């Protein structure tokens with residue numbers, strides 16, 4: 409999305425937008441002002457508009473009140489579209505989980521009607537409407553719904569060798585003894601989660617070790633973490649030696665420079681079924697620009713090591729919209745990545761988050777880069793379909809270049825189960841580690857409740873007992889299930 413081209417009048421002042429209020433205030437309708445502002449930001453940078461008081465006479469655009477929030481959003485979308493000449497493909501949808509919405513519509517109305525609603529009520533382009541319904545249908549056919557007593561488990565390692573330009577996650581660059589302290593606390597929390605799950609007769613369907621960069625740990629630590637998890641966290645089945653097994657066990661090895669044959673061997677022996685090696689780009693110059701401490705050659709080496717270690721399910725992330733890249737750079741990266749034949753490729757759209765260095769350096773980068781990023785996403789769609797990858801999950805974030813999306817593509821049968829479950833929000837998540845978010849799912853009301861672990865890893869270590877208590881409280885009303 410390019411920035412609005414100001415008219416002569418708007419040259420000196422931001423556009424003044426006001427939202428008319430209901431004549432009779434009612435707390436049932438909700439005023440949706442925040443959602444309306446999010447929609448404006450799809451078209452305009454925050455400096456290019458202000459929200460004025462309705463009725464103050466100081467407005468350039470007044471959005472009439474309607475009880476149906478979608479009517480107001482459509483009015484706004486159409487007005488801004490006329491002013492800017494832009495027609496964002498996601499229409500008035502600004503939420504993180506459009507596939508979930510499509511699923512609800514499909515279950516209630518069938519696929520054709522769901523597509524019509526997505527196009528006419530939410531103003532999605534035909535392509536995006538079809539993409540959503542295709543992904544939901546694919547998820548249902550390949551993975552189905554989760555069992556009531558199943559959960560996803562997340563274990564977080566908030567350390568990375570360096571900090572990426574766009575990073576807004578819990579990522580610390582610290583020495584080994586700090587990691588050791590954290591590691592000890594983490595193992596304790598993992599054992600706690602296991603005990604809680606056993607009390608409730610829950611089992612882990614998919615276990616995800618993410619970060620940060622989990623492969624910052626030493627090989628012995630990776631082995632110990634996996635041994636602890638598989639001893640403590642109940643799965644649906646057990647091996648002869650008593651270790652639990654899960655439908656999926658993922659280890660993020662995001663930074664190729666953190667991978668060694670010894671770490672990969674420890675991961676394989678520990679039962680990891682899926683790893684990710686994340687290039688983000690296959691252009692060395694950009695890797696330097698975005699603060700990654702590895703080269704393209706190291707990405708290739710990491711893939712070779714992982715194959716050598718026996719991994720047959722590798723996911724690789726690429727980012728569309730990186731600074732200094734055009735659509736040809738992106739397409740070249742993708743083509744080069746395909747020569748490494750990953751089983752999954754997640755195409756992210758660069759998001760300029762508040763806590764990132766990029767935001768400090770260039771707060772409006774995502775507005776200026778929008779058109780180029782859209783061409784990159786179109787190229788990804790074309791190239792990956794031609795290469796027999798299927799889109800299997802999708803989510804969106806705020807402040808994305810070109811108001812795009814993140815899409816996970818995979819070879820059939822290599823869907824990332826954890827990714828699908830967390831976006832679908834019909835399963836509890838038990839999470840351990842600094843910054844990790846546990847979620848309890850209440851099926852009768854179809855809603856989630858959340859309990860975060862502290863993001864600061866030092867405070868997390870200090871207040872570990874409190875982290876456990878938060879989870880005990882969160883899951884107090886759930887289970888025990890019937891047992892297996």
Ligand code: SF4
Pocket residue numbers: 567568570571572574575576577578579619620621662663
């Ligand atoms: S690898 Fe991920 S978590 Fe680590 S600094 Fe980069 S974006 Fe942040």
